[in-house]
Amino acid sequence: MRVFVTGATGVLGTRLVERLADRGHDVYGLVRDDEGADRVESRGGIPRRGDVLDRRSLERAVPNVEVLVHAATSIPTATRPSEADWERNDRVRVDGIRNLVGVAGEGVDRVLFPSVVWVARQPDGSPFDESAKRSPDRTTRSAAAVEDFLRERRSAFGFEAAILRCGFFYAPDSAHTRQFGRSVLAGRLPILGRGLLGREDARLSFLHAEDAAHAFAEAIETEVGGLYHVVDDRPTTFGEFL
Numbered sequence: 001m002r003v004f005v006t007g008a009t010g011v012l013g014t015r016l017v018e019r020l021a022d023r024g025h026d027v028y029g030l031v032r033d034d035e036g037a038d039r040v041e042s043r044g045g046i047p048r049r050g051d052v053l054d055r056r057s058l059e060r061a062v063p064n065v066e067v068l069v070h071a072a073t074s075i076p077t078a079t080r081p082s083e084a085d086w087e088r089n090d091r092v093r094v095d096g097i098r099n100l101v102g103v104a105g106e107g108v109d110r111v112l113f114p115s116v117v118w119v120a121r122q123p124d125g126s127p128f129d130e131s132a133k134r135s136p137d138r139t140t141r142s143a144a145a146v147e148d149f150l151r152e153r154r155s156a157f158g159f160e161a162a163i164l165r166c167g168f169f170y171a172p173d174s175a176h177t178r179q180f181g182r183s184v185l186a187g188r189l190p191i192l193g194r195g196l197l198g199r200e201d202a203r204l205s206f207l208h209a210e211d212a213a214h215a216f217a218e219a220i221e222t223e224v225g226g227l228y229h230v231v232d233d234r235p236t237t238f239g240e241f242l
Contacts, residue, residue, distance in 0.1 A: 002026045003220060004062055004104070006052050006096060007071035008045065009036045011171055012114060015213035016069065018043035023217065028063055030072070052096030058103045067220055068104060068111045070097050070146070090142040097146050105157035111150060112219060114212065115143040115165040117205050117229050125203070127235075130165075130227050147227075160225035164215055167207035167231035205231035 003020055007013040008029025020027045021044025028048050029040035037047035050061030052072050062068075074092045076085035101111065119140045120132040136144040143165075150161040207230060215230045 001067055001220065002028070002063070002065040003067040003069065004028045004030070004048075004065045005045075005069045005071060006030045006100065007073060008047075009039050010071060010073070011169055011173060011209045012166075012212050012216070013069075013071045014039060014043055015209055016071065016216050017045040019213050019217045020220070021045055023221070025220075028061075028065065030058075030061060052092060052099055055099040055103060058099050062100070062104045064107060065104070066109045068100055068108050069216065069220075070100055070111070070113050072096050086138060090145075093142040094145050094149070097149055101149075101153055101157060105153065105159060108159050110160045110162060110220070110223065110225065111154070112162045112164065112216060113146055113150060114216070115147055115163050116140055117165045117167055117231060119144045119147070119165065130229055160223070162219050162225050163227045164212075164219060164230045165228065166212050166215075167205035167229075169209050169212060170206055171209035203235040203237055205229075205235045207231050 001020075003025055005013050005017055005027060008017050009031060013029065017027050017029050017040055027045040029036075029043075029045040030050050030052065031037045031040055031047045032049070032051055037049070040047040048061040048063070050057035052058065052070075070093075072092050074085075074089040076082075076089065078085060097113065105111070119134045119136045120128050120130075121135060122128050122132060123135060134144055147163050150163065154161045211232075212230060215228075219228075
């Protein structure tokens with residue numbers, strides 16, 4: 001298959017490019033500079049220059065493909081992100097998918113998006129699955145907006161949408177994983193009792209980035225659509241995770 005991936009130099013994107021290329025697919029990765037191009041090429045992909053926030057650049061960058069994967073994000077890594085930090089992530093996710101579908105939506109078979117399981121986290125901390133009512137907050141509302149956009153546009157454009165809600169990524173090259181490690185070593189992340197800051201209900205679903213890439217590769221090859229939660233075997237507290 002011919003697959004176009006935004007966020008191709010990110011924690012998920014680099015692994016997905018490599019995995020798909022190893023399986024014999026033609027994988028095009030969106031990059032913004034020479035360093036990104038080298039990274040995509042080193043994983044077996046074909047770099048294409050552009051920016052998800054620049055529609056004209058996407059018109060030049062996106063070739064004739066069967067599958068789009070919008071994995072680009074700008075999730076803040078600061079301990080206390082500002083509103084501007086989150087607004088940047090909102091634009092990359094929401095404006096990015098609008099531009100991508102606007103440029104290439106009519107010519108593709110499927111569009112895949114890595115959403116996050118927390119869009120459906122329940123206010124009382126109870127377990128939930130794909131059927132649960134969503135309750136997005138400031139950190140997840142852009143993911144919910146992309147989900148809504150794909151559901152609304154799939155019929156008009158004629159593509160199948162696959163939304164894979166992922167757990168919290170962890171990997172050696174993940175900025176968030178490294179940040180947690182540094183905070184623990186510096187004594188800036190209190191883990192008490194059975195949860196974060198002593199909260200028993202502070203259980204999260206994690207997901208190794210390699211497993212996420214595997215899930216996306218399988219979803220692409222099996223041509224699935226719909227909504228799926230992709231997480232580790234069981235939810236855990238930060239204390240257990242660390």
